[in-house]
Amino acid sequence: MRILHTADWHLGKIVHYVHMTDDQRHALNEFIKIVNEVQPDAIIIAGDLYDRSIPPKQAVELLNDTLTTLIKDFNVPVLAISGNHDSPDRLQFGQELFRRQGLYLDTKLKADRQPVTLKDEYGPVHFHLIPYVEPVEVAYVFEDSSIKSHQEAAVKLIEDINERFSMEERHVWIGHAFLAGGMESESEERLSMIGGSPYVDAHLFHDFSYVALGHLHQPQRITKDYIRYSGSLLKYSFSEAGHKKSVTIVDMDEDGNCTIEKKPILAARDFEIVEGYFDELLQGDAPKHPENYLHIRLLDDGQLVDPMGKLRKVYPNILHLERKRTGGANAYQDLEKVKERQKRSHDELFASFYEDIKGDPMPDHRKALVDQVIQALKDKERGQ
Numbered sequence: 001m002r003i004l005h006t007a008d009w010h011l012g013k014i015v016h017y018v019h020m021t022d023d024q025r026h027a028l029n030e031f032i033k034i035v036n037e038v039q040p041d042a043i044i045i046a047g048d049l050y051d052r053s054i055p056p057k058q059a060v061e062l063l064n065d066t067l068t069t070l071i072k073d074f075n076v077p078v079l080a081i082s083g084n085h086d087s088p089d090r091l092q093f094g095q096e097l098f099r100r101q102g103l104y105l106d107t108k109l110k111a112d113r114q115p116v117t118l119k120d121e122y123g124p125v126h127f128h129l130i131p132y133v134e135p136v137e138v139a140y141v142f143e144d145s146s147i148k149s150h151q152e153a154a155v156k157l158i159e160d161i162n163e164r165f166s167m168e169e170r171h172v173w174i175g176h177a178f179l180a181g182g183m184e185s186e187s188e189e190r191l192s193m194i195g196g197s198p199y200v201d202a203h204l205f206h207d208f209s210y211v212a213l214g215h216l217h218q219p220q221r222i223t224k225d226y227i228r229y230s231g232s233l234l235k236y237s238f239s240e241a242g243h244k245k246s247v248t249i250v251d252m253d254e255d256g257n258c259t260i261e262k263k264p265i266l267a268a269r270d271f272e273i274v275e276g277y278f279d280e281l282l283q284g285d286a287p288k289h290p291e292n293y294l295h296i297r298l299l300d301d302g303q304l305v306d307p308m309g310k311l312r313k314v315y316p317n318i319l320h321l322e323r324k325r326t327g328g329a330n331a332y333q334d335l336e337k338v339k340e341r342q343k344r345s346h347d348e349l350f351a352s353f354y355e356d357i358k359g360d361p362m363p364d365h366r367k368a369l370v371d372q373v374i375q376a377l378k379d380k381e382r383g384q
Contacts, residue, residue, distance in 0.1 A: 001120040005248040007046035007214030008232035012059030016319035021058045026268040046214030047083025047176030081131040082107040083176040122254035125170045132176040154200045167207040170256040176214040179222045187236035209256030226258045235271040238295040284314045293317045297324040
């Protein structure tokens with residue numbers, strides 16, 4: 001069986017105030033060309049179809065056009081799940097009707113859920129569609145209040161599969177999670193750590209023939225070749241400038257052994273970090289392509305008049321412009337501060353901001369109010 005694995009389309013994404021819909025449309029056209037070339041037996045989309053719970057109209061139209069093409073023109077089953085950016089309630093609209101057309105989209109966890117079973121010349125392959133869920137949702141479905149972390153939730157879900165199905169057959173896990181050891185980028189939203197760690201141990205999945213993951217935006221394997229993130233459709237931050245975006249082709253034999261190949265997704269405009277002196281940059285040959293999305297670091301020391309305006313006449317898609325700091329203890333200390341801040345939770349960042357402004361630590365009663373607001377915003381973003 002040939003499987004095409006993709007994830008993290010994030011349709012409706014805005015990067016540095018730029019709507020990425022045109023770039024996403026180009027990338028999905030490239031994706032459809034790959035579908036036509038490789039002729040898969042199934043397509044997996046492992047979560048984060050949209051970038052937010054209420055996507056813009058253009059993003060909804062783009063997803064509708066793409067799925068319609070895949071189902072009607074290629075007649076290939078599409079197996080998709082909701083990610084942490086998606087609204088489970090909105091995505092599940094028309095779910096049963098779509099299944100009859102070959103679109104299997106799971107957004108809510110059920111205790112008695114059944115896999116999607118497809119067959120090839122060697123027999124059945126069972127696809128377990130596990131949407132992104134908080135540990136509390138798993139605890140509720142299985143009536144087990146001891147489940148507090150994403151790891152404990154994954155253990156319970158896999159135990160349930162092992163109890164109800166024969167793992168001697170071929171099984172594929174489709175999930176949206178953060179496996180320990182995975183490489184992050186700045187464009188990924190941190191998963192909830194309420195009540196426990198967001199990380200899941202990859203060794204839990206040893207009984208599966210293939211594990212198709214979404215959430216981390218860099219294509220990568222985790223401990224084994226058959227446990228993989230396909231990566232995002234496009235680059236969505238300059239921390240991904242060095243990534244090579246792709247989709248994953250999986251050829252599974254009769255014993256469940258997988259041969260893996262990555263097919264590159266060619267973007268209309270790449271993300272690129274460029275360093276140089278202002279006068280040299282104005283010559284126009286600094287980046288690989290002048291239409292690329294650029295993060296420019298100026299090496300000049302002196303005063304410059306309207307550098308952004310002048311540079312944008314040469315490079316229209318500059319998204320960020322900064323002066324490069326010189327080396328030394330201060331620069332190193334600033335970098336360490338940035339790294340430290342990136343590890344903080346939302347409430348810790350707000351508490352630090354409060355102390356910087358007020359000069360005193362945030363009182364406990366104010367911390368409680370901030371925690372309530374942050375949780376309410378998270379719930380609203382997920383459409384709960």
